[in-house]
Amino acid sequence: MDMLSVKCLLYADVQVILAPSTRGLQEMVNNMNDSVKKRGMKVNVGKTQILIFERGEWTIECDILIEGEKVEQVKEFVYLGSLFTNDGKHDRDIGRRINAGNKVHGDLLAVMNSKNVSQQMRLAFHNWKAKRIC
Structure with missing residues (x-):
């Protein structure tokens, strides 16, 4: 080839x-x-x-x-x-993906900080988040 x-x-x-x-x-x-x-x-x-x-x-x-x-x-x-x-660059696509990820993260934080979510679920979320960052 x-x-x-x-x-x-x-x-x-x-x-x-x-x-x-x-x-x-x-x-x-x-x-x-x-x-x-x-x-x-x-x-x-x-x-x-x-x-x-x-x-x-x-x-x-x-x-x-x-x-x-x-x-x-x-x-x-x-x-x-x-x-x-049309310019073939990827910067706008990267920015769009980062913004979408930030929005999802913010939405998830709002849910996890809700009074309707148990302490056990919040702890599991924070442990999961800590593992993803490290």
């Missing part, structure tokens, strides 16, 4: 198509749409988006059509819980 080429990522009802050019992407979208139609289904263009990983300050417009309808171009999208941005 000298070279690995990934063209499509699939998970449940979500598909990501990767292409090196607008023309290549349009061809792959056409093939995907033809395959879907053969199975009696239809691509929901309203839920379909394209993102172009960009270099530098230029914004590239990419007109991809499905059945004559233009697909929305976005600067970011979430795939399997990860935020992808």
Whole structure:
């Protein structure tokens, strides 16, 4: 395996198509749409988006059509819980995950500090938390 080429990522009802050019992407979208139609289904263009990983300050417009309808171009999208941005950086995704973790931790602390939680449960929680930190 000298070279690995990934063209499509699939998970449940979500598909990501990767292409090196607008023309290549349009061809792959056409093939995907033809395959879907053969199975009696239809691509929901309203839920379909394209993102172009960009270099530098230029914004590239990419007109991809499905059945004559233009697909929305976005600067970011979430795939399997990860935020992808058109600049290819991960800092916003990392910050988003940290904020989500902090929110869950705060919610859990509020529950554990409730008067409805037994002393035994609080002690078990604090012991578990101490083990996770060390």
